Amino acid sequence: MRSALNHAVRAARGVRWYVRELTDESAYDRYVAHLRAERADADVPSRREFERMRTDRQEADPRQGFRCC
16 A cells, blocks of 8 residues: 555656646746855845746747747
């Protein structure tokens, strides 16, 4: 019984990881980890600020093409 529960938990964690990577939900977590590793004294932006910076950067990049929405 315990083994089956452990397998189910591991499978659920794997699915969660996959979905977060697929949707790029984990980008903020990776950015914060990178920022803390490179510059420990740097201010960490909020999730909202990070998403705004990322969106602005994507819209300013001419390789991204025109986005209407």
